[in-house]
Amino acid sequence: MSHETILTADALSDLCRRLEGAARIGFDTEFVSEDTFRPELCLVQVVAEGGAGGDLLAVIDPQPIGDLTRFWKTLADGPHVTIAHAAREEINFCVNAIGKPPANLFDTQIAAAFCSPEYPAAYSSVVQRLLNQRPSKGEQRTDWRRRPLSDAQIEYALEDVRYLLPLHDRIMTRVRELGREAWLEEETDSFVREVLDARTRERWRKVSGSGGLPVRSLAIVRELWRWRQAEAERRDLPPKRVLRDDLIVELAKKKTDRQDKIRAVRGMLHGQLKKSIPDIADAVRRGLEAPTGDLQGARRKPPPPQLNLLGQFLAPAITSLCNRAEIASAMACTATDLRELISYRLGFDKSQTDPPALAQGWRAELIGHLIDELLEGRKSIRIGDPNSQQPLEFEAIEGK
Secondary structure, three states, rough: OOEEEEHHHHHHHHHHHHHHHHHEEEEEEEEOOOOOOOEEEEEEEEEEEEEEEEEEEEEOOHHOEEEEHHHHHHHOOOOEEEOOOOOOHHHHHHHHHHOOOOOOOOHHHHHHOOOOOOOOOOOOHHHHHOOOOOOOOOOOOOOOEEEOHHHHHHHHHHHHHHOHHHHHHHHHHHHHHHHEEEEHHHHHHHHHHHHHOOOOOHHHOOOOOOOOOOOHHHHHHHHHHHHHHHHHHHHHOOHHOOHHHHHHHHHHHHOOOHHHHOOOOOOOHHHHHHHHHHHHHHHHHHHHHHOHHHHHHOOOOOOOOOHHHHHHHHHHHHHHHHHHHHHHHHOOOHHHHHHHHHHHOOOOOOOOOOOOOOHHHHHHHHHHHHHHHHHOOOOEEEEEEOOOOOEEEEEEEOOO
């Protein structure tokens, strides 16, 4: 299918009009994220089935157009299925523009995991495995901000949407055969909620080197992180270019809001940073004065040794179960998930109140209920065919 290039607001409006009524809209984006607070959108590729103008393949260039609100509204409204691969940033672009995600998302990375063993799988890997096609990889290091884009760059970008509709067909056929439509819908909804929640989640505990700090220092880390986020957004810079993690930790250790002491920290007098020392001192002061009750955390007893032993024993059996069921074990169950369910069921952690992941939804159906039966002695794990790729089997115990 030949493609069209959208370079003006009028052409974008016409494209969106033709997309209305489409049964399926696939899209992907090219962006650069290393120089700005949020990733900079550089190109949007679209493929669609049906609609007012029939099937179409297009690239939208945001640079000459500017405002893509009409396009994002088209994606977010209507009964169409929106198809994308590993769509975290695509969701964020849409929410940044209009406050809501694309409608009826079908993420091919998530969906493929319900009928194949690999997760998270790259787009090219999914295409090759399910469609026996090899998407081009020739322009992976392209700076998508530079213009003009070459024909080779455009063709490479279009490869990321060219296979989305046949992928949707192939995956959904297998998911329906396996009776997993509800599982896929549940996981996709959970993924979209997680992306939306992450937009407002404070990640100050991810500051490198802050893990072993005392509570008062953690309060300072939190306030410096909050200042850094606000300043980075104001200046449209990556947060770590505003204030490095190691400097946050060093200031938190010193626990002083005196500007002369802050200036004395090596690295604090570089570039724009030295102009921000009064603001940084204010952030440190807020950390020194902030209540710390919510930072204390409940003291947890170390888990009993049998918890890790049970987890290590069950992990290969659950992996075998997932492989036999044609579902990616990396998505279905992690080692942490196993330990949390065992701890929850056996009461090892009295502070654990919310049911763990394996006790809810499709993961409980596939794995959680089975582990309950194992813990209760109603099922056992045995070696079936030792020459099989999946030699471990689960067997009901008579009389249980």
